[in-house]
Amino acid sequence: MNNLAVSTETLAREPSLSRQANDLARDLLRAEPRIYWTDLLLTAGVTYGALAVAIGARGWLALAAAAVAVLALYRAISFIHELTHLRPGEVPGFHTGWNLLIGVPFLTPSLLYEGVHMLHHAKDRYGTERDPEYMPLARMPATSLLGFLGIALLAPVGTVLRFAVLAPLGFLVPAVRRFSVAKASAMTINTKFSREDFDRASSPAWLAQEIGCWLWSWTLIGLTAVGVIPLRAVLIGAGVFAAMTFVNQVRTAVAHAWENDGSKMTFEGQFLDSVNVPPPGALPMLWAPVGLRYHALHHLLPRLPYHNMGEAHRRLVASGSATYRQAERRGLADAFARLLKSPVRG
Structure with missing residues (x-):
C-alpha cells in the first residue's frame, strides 16, 4: 500500500481537511x-x-x-x-x-x-x-x-x-x-x-x-x-x-508528488499529492518564494494571500491534523528523494 492510500485512510477518520482549513483561516483571506x-x-x-x-x-x-x-x-x-x-x-x-x-x-x-x-x-x-x-x-x-x-x-x-x-x-x-x-x-x-x-x-x-x-x-x-x-x-x-x-x-x-495516473482525484487527494516545505528550513524562502513553499496549503486555500500563509500553516499544525502534516517535506533534498523513491515509479 502506498503513502497516498494510507493518507486517504487517515482522511476518512478525520473531519474534512478543507473545512478545517477554511474555518481556521477565514480571517486571513484579505490581501494587504x-x-x-x-x-x-x-x-x-x-x-x-x-x-x-x-x-x-x-x-x-x-x-x-x-x-x-x-x-x-x-x-x-x-x-x-x-x-x-x-x-x-x-x-x-x-x-x-x-x-x-x-x-x-x-x-x-x-x-x-x-x-x-x-x-x-x-x-x-x-x-x-x-x-x-x-x-x-x-x-x-x-x-x-x-x-x-x-x-x-x-x-x-x-x-x-x-x-x-x-x-x-x-x-x-x-x-x-x-x-x-x-x-x-x-x-x-x-x-x-x-x-x-x-x-x-x-x-x-x-x-x-x-x-x-x-x-x-x-x-x-x-x-x-x-x-x-x-x-x-x-x-x-x-x-x-x-x-x-x-x-x-x-x-x-518538488511542488507535487506527481503520482496520479491521470484519473480524477478527490479534493483531499489533490492536497495529498501536493507539497509543503515549511520552517524551520530557511532556504525555501529563496527557491520557493512568495508563498510557494506552502504549495499544498495553497491547494487547500487558493485565495489565501502569500503573506498570510505562514500564520495559516501554524494554525493548521496546532489543530493537530495528522493529514495536514503528511504533505510536509524537510527541504529540497528530502522532496527530491521522495520523488525519486516514489512507490508508483515503474
Whole structure:
C-alpha cells in the first residue's frame, strides 16, 4: 500500500481537511495592498540593481551580483502566481504595475498564466491530461527528470521567439495567431495542453501586454545590433533569466508528488499529492518564494494571500491534523528523494 492510500485512510477518520482549513483561516483571506506593493517595488529594485552590477562588474563581484539578480528576479516573477488569484480591485493597480515593472521587460507577461493556472485548481482537471500544470513525473523514468529540468534553460530563446517572431507574424497570418495562442501562450508543463480561450487573446489587456513585449523585444534586438546595448549585457541578462527559470523548474519538480495516473482525484487527494516545505528550513524562502513553499496549503486555500500563509500553516499544525502534516517535506533534498523513491515509479 502506498503513502497516498494510507493518507486517504487517515482522511476518512478525520473531519474534512478543507473545512478545517477554511474555518481556521477565514480571517486571513484579505490581501494587504501595502505588503504587495512594498514587496514588489523592493524586489524589482534589487533585481535591476543587481543586474546592473553584474553587467558592469568583473570577476567574483559580477558572479555574486548575478546570483542575487537570479533570486530577486525569481521572486519578482513569482508574483505572477498571486496575480491569477487576486480578485479585481483587491490590490489596486498591481496587475498593471507588475506587468510594467517585470512582466513586459522580461518578456513574461501575465497573459501567459492568466486563464491557464486556474485550470490546475479545477477539481475535475487536476492530475489529468486536461491539467496544464501536471506531469506524472513519479511514474516516469528517473532520467526523464534531467530533460524536465534542462528544458528550462531554453526559456530565453522561447520568449524571444514568442514575442519577437510569432507575435508580429500572428497579426498578419491567422493560422500563426491560432497556433501562438493555443500552444505558445501558456506557462505549462503538460505538452498536450492547448489554450481554447481565444476570446481572451482579443481583450485589451492581452493585446497591450503582447504588443508591449513585441515592441520591447524588437527594441532590445535593434539596440544590440547597432551597438548601443553591449552584447555582453544581453548575454548576462539572458543567463540570469535562464538560471531563474531553471530554479523555478527545480521548485516545480518538488511542488507535487506527481503520482496520479491521470484519473480524477478527490479534493483531499489533490492536497495529498501536493507539497509543503515549511520552517524551520530557511532556504525555501529563496527557491520557493512568495508563498510557494506552502504549495499544498495553497491547494487547500487558493485565495489565501502569500503573506498570510505562514500564520495559516501554524494554525493548521496546532489543530493537530495528522493529514495536514503528511504533505510536509524537510527541504529540497528530502522532496527530491521522495520523488525519486516514489512507490508508483515503474
